[in-house]
Amino acid sequence: MTASDDRESALDTILLEAEIERFFSAEAEMLDERRFDAWLDLLHEDLRYWMPIARNVRFDKPETEYTREHSEANWFDEGKDILRKRVLQIQGGDHWAEEPRSRTTHLVANVRVEAIDGADITVKSRFVVCGYRLEHDVDLFIGKRIDVLRRVDGKLKILRRAIYLDQSVLLSRNLTTFF
Amino acid sequence: MRATDFIDLEAGTLSREIFSSEEIYRREVERVFAPAWSFVGHTSQLAKNGDFFLSRCGIEPVIVSRDQAGAINVLLNSCRHRGMPACRYDSGNATDFICSYHGWSYGLDGALVGVPKFRERYQGKLEREKWGLIRARVNVFHGSIWATFDDAALSFEDYLGPDMQFYLQALLQGPDGDDDGYEVIGGLVKWQVACNWKFGAENFAGDHYHGYSHISVERLSVGLSGKTSRHNFAAAKTPRQAMSVADPKRGHTIRASVFKDLAGYDVQAGAPDEVNDYYLKCHEERQKRLGDKARLLIHGGVIFPNTHFNSAGRTTIGLWLPLSAGKTEIWRWLFVPRNAPNIVKDTLREYYLRYAGPAGMVEQDDMENWTAAQHGTESLVARKYPFNYQLAMGLARPARADEWLGRDVSITEDVAEHNQRAFYAHWAERIADTP
Ligand code: FES
Ligand SMILES: [Fe+2]
Numbered sequence: 001m002t003a004s005d006d007r008e009s010a011l012d013t014i015l016l017e018a019e020i021e022r023f024f025s026a027e028a029e030m031l032d033e034r035r036f037d038a039w040l041d042l043l044h045e046d047l048r049y050w051m052p053i054a055r056n057v058r059f060d061k062p063e064t065e066y067t068r069e070h071s072e073a074n075w076f077d078e079g080k081d082i083l084r085k086r087v088l089q090i091q092g093g094d095h096w097a098e099e100p101r102s103r104t105t106h107l108v109a110n111v112r113v114e115a116i117d118g119a120d121i122t123v124k125s126r127f128v129v130c131g132y133r134l135e136h137d138v139d140l141f142i143g144k145r146i147d148v149l150r151r152v153d154g155k156l157k158i159l160r161r162a163i164y165l166d167q168s169v170l171l172s173r174n175l176t177t178f179f
Numbered sequence: 180m181r182a183t184d185f186i187d188l189e190a191g192t193l194s195r196e197i198f199s200s201e202e203i204y205r206r207e208v209e210r211v212f213a214p215a216w217s218f219v220g221h222t223s224q225l226a227k228n229g230d231f232f233l234s235r236c237g238i239e240p241v242i243v244s245r246d247q248a249g250a251i252n253v254l255l256n257s258c259r260h261r262g263m264p265a266c267r268y269d270s271g272n273a274t275d276f277i278c279s280y281h282g283w284s285y286g287l288d289g290a291l292v293g294v295p296k297f298r299e300r301y302q303g304k305l306e307r308e309k310w311g312l313i314r315a316r317v318n319v320f321h322g323s324i325w326a327t328f329d330d331a332a333l334s335f336e337d338y339l340g341p342d343m344q345f346y347l348q349a350l351l352q353g354p355d356g357d358d359d360g361y362e363v364i365g366g367l368v369k370w371q372v373a374c375n376w377k378f379g380a381e382n383f384a385g386d387h388y389h390g391y392s393h394i395s396v397e398r399l400s401v402g403l404s405g406k407t408s409r410h411n412f413a414a415a416k417t418p419r420q421a422m423s424v425a426d427p428k429r430g431h432t433i434r435a436s437v438f439k440d441l442a443g444y445d446v447q448a449g450a451p452d453e454v455n456d457y458y459l460k461c462h463e464e465r466q467k468r469l470g471d472k473a474r475l476l477i478h479g480g481v482i483f484p485n486t487h488f489n490s491a492g493r494t495t496i497g498l499w500l501p502l503s504a505g506k507t508e509i510w511r512w513l514f515v516p517r518n519a520p521n522i523v524k525d526t527l528r529e530y531y532l533r534y535a536g537p538a539g540m541v542e543q544d545d546m547e548n549w550t551a552a553q554h555g556t557e558s559l560v561a562r563k564y565p566f567n568y569q570l571a572m573g574l575a576r577p578a579r580a581d582e583w584l585g586r587d588v589s590i591t592e593d594v595a596e597h598n599q600r601a602f603y604a605h606w607a608e609r610i611a612d613t614p
Contacts, residue, residue: 051538053366055269064271070525073366073513075538082533085399089540095395097543137550168269169508170370173546175538 013113020123020149021111023156028106031178036087039178043080044150044157051075051163051179066164075165075175083178090176098176102133106179108145119151120159127163131177139172141165145179180206182607191569191596193603198375198556203610204504210609211484212237214329216338218486218496219243219253221512222322223362224270229287232270232367235500235510236315236326237485242266242276243324246287253326254289255313265312269367276312285312320344321351322359323496342578342585343431343482346424350477350490353516354458356465361494361514364528368511368536375556376485376499376507377606378549383479383487384432385423385598388570392544401540403492403530406449409541411492412436412476414448419476423597424578424588430483430605432598437584438474441466446492450526457523461516472583480598483605493531505553511536568603571595 023042030039043049052066052074069077089095107128115122124146131139148160163179185194197203219234220243231244233256240256242265256264258278265276265285275292277284284293289312294305315326318335325335332338339347353360372379382389390397397408407413419436426432444462447455466473477490485499497511513531515524534541555561575591578584591597 053368055366056267058268058271061271067366071528072364073368073511073528074532075536077532078529081405082401082529085401085533086540089395089399092395092398095540095544096392097547168369170537173370173372173537173550174543176543 016116016121017111017113020113020121020156021108023149024108024111024125028108031106032104034090034101036091036178040080040084040087042156042158043083044152044159045080047080047083047158048077048160049079049083049163050077050161051165051175052077054165054168056168075170076163086178095176097174100134102131102137102139102176104129104131104177106177114146121149121151121156123147123149127179129177129179131172139174139177141167141172141175141177141179143167180611181613182604182611185610186603186607187565188600188604191567191572191600192565193568194565195556195562197606197610198377198553199504199562201504204501206610207484207501208238211606214327214332214609215484216318216325216327216332216335216482218323218482218498219326220324221361221363221496221514222251222319222324223517225251227272229272229274230270231266231273231276231287233266233268235498236328238500239328240264241315241326242312243326244273244287247274250288251317251319251324252288253315253317253324254285255315255328257313258283259291259310259312283310289314321348322361323347323351338429339482340426340429340431340587342424342426342588343429343433345583345585346431346433346435346477346480347482349472349475350488350494352465352469353518354461354465355516355518356461356468356473357518360516360518362517364513364515364524368513369508370537371502371506371508372546372550373506374546374549374553375504376501378552379499379507379509379545380481380485380487381599381602382545382549383434383489384481384602385425385434385596387421387423387434387594388596389545389548392548393541395544396540399540401530401533403454403526404447404449409534411446414446415442416445417442420592421478421594423591423595424480424585425590425598425601426585426588427601427604428587430602430609431481432483432602433480433588434478434598435480436476436478437581438476441471441473451522453520453522454526457519475584481602483602489535493527493534495531495535505557509536568596568600571597572600 050069057064090098110126112124114124129141143165146162149156150159217236225245228247234243242254242256244252258265263278263280265278275284282295286292291307291310315328318325401409403411418439421436424433444459447458479489481487488496494514500508575589578588578590
């Protein structure tokens with residue numbers, strides 16, 4: 001491999017990460033601007049959306065720190081069908097936990113491509129989600145995300161989203177926002 | 180303080196102050212929580228000797244463990260030396276608990292087994308048998324584990340009373356009517372809400388009236404089948420009578436329905452085939468086992484004061500854990516039928532996750548409303564005006580007509596604030612110095 005090949009492949013990664021960063025920024029903007037139907041369009045039909053619950057465990061049992069998908073309690077462990085219902089619920093104006101609406105800001109950072117497998121790209125990132133609600137209510141959600149993005153007809157779709165929240169006991173009354 | 184300072188049963192009114200006064204909160208801790216028996220967990224969380232998990236008994240932090248002899252222990256999680264939690268892991272398997280401050284160590288039964296410098300500096304005189312972790316009284320009821328630190332408290336059976344024993348047993352029966360038919364799925368759901376714990380308690384105790392809270396979710400078919408509204412029994416064609424059932428002597432309450440007759444299976448309309456087949460088989464099995472009593476459908480309720488449960492096709496048990504007058508932590512255990520095929524367990528689990536807790540499309544609106552209601556208890560002006568609990572007042576009847584529904588309970592059919600009145604009447608008795 002020549003130096004210029006190395007440079008080529010490094011540039012490929014940078015370009016891909018830049019594309020994904022833009023993708024995530026656009027996604028965050030859709031959520032913050034409450035364009036939920038556009039957001040749903042970013043989700044692959046086979047999406048798995050999973051947010052485990054963090055537990056306080058012994059240092060030598062790290063595999064038990066987060067509850068498992070498909071078998072244990074989780075904050076979220078669902079597909080696009082349920083997310084679609086969540087969007088419909090918010091859009092109706094009668095879901096009191098989001099009526100009047102919260103103001104949210106989604107920040108995504110430290111975006112790094114972890115692996116590429118055919119059309120599927122595994123991406124790690126960090127998120128900060130702030131929600132301000134009514135007069136005095138503040139929600140702050142910070143954590144890590146591992147996404148699998150699939151390129152379908154040239155466009156990125158979210159095939160899998162694992163959301164690791166750093167909180168154990170949820171310090172907010174509700175999780176009405178998307179991550 | 181007198182009970183009538185807070186509640187006027189004749190008028191059907193209740194003081195707003197009881198939701199926001201820190202003084203009343205402190206009295207609750209001593210007079211309502213400390214003497215109570217509390218749900219602390221389930222035996223399925225302690226499959227092996229050495230298994231343990233952290234829980235709460237009343238509002239006290241406890242370790243629930245299965246020791247090497249297989250016995251279940253409920254221990255105050257507070258080191259006898261300086262009060263550190265003896266255990267800081269939510270759950271696991273251990274041989275002992277070593278306090279991280281000075282290293283005292285305790286066995287799974289709470290016995291103090293190790294004291295650094297025991298011989299050299301305590302001169303071997305420290306009476307280790309007197310300095311074990313504080314042990315709670317424990318009772319296991321069809322798999323559920325209950326505890327109290329109050330030596331003067333009634334026995335668990337007397338605390339529940341005969342009627343609530345019947346309902347709790349019914350709650351813990353699997354869908355096929357088998358006693359002890361459930362297991363807990365891994366991971367407790369814990370979150371905090373900025374409202375008084377009683378908003379949750381009275382809602383679970385008897386609020387058949389708050390359908391308006393949930394209108395958004397009624398549009399969306401979030402039930403187990405994905406085809407009916409939020410409740411599985413919404414598909415049932417057999418007529419049923421909803422009721423509020425209260426044990427006024429003890430403060431326990433149940434929301435339930437009784438079907439008109441022992442009808443065929445018509446509940447899980449549209450569920451995936453394997454799930455539907457399972458419930459059909461269970462339905463028949465349950466009728467065979469329970470006979471006429473299989474007409475009972477428990478929706479939910481409260482074991483006084485803070486153990487609450489949901490049923491009617493999604494069995495969860497939880498705790499309201501007040502942190503102050505205006506702040507509450509909520510804990511939930513999610514149950515699935517022990518002997519069900521995995522697809523049933525998984526379908527049910529997904530149903531809980533979209534229904535209950537902070538990510539639950541149903542309960543989100545409850546939490547929103549309770550925290551908003553809390554504001555209405557804080558204003559000085561508003562506090563002069565009591566809350567209204569007059570819904571279906573004066574329509575109660577004793578249960579004796581249908582003997583199997585209980586001897587001590589009273590019942591109001593249909594939508595009512597019958598259970599809330601009973602809950603608060605008992606609460607006020609506990610809080611008061613004189614009636
Ligand atoms: S506080 Fe536990 S050993 Fe000192
Ligand atoms: Fe509700």
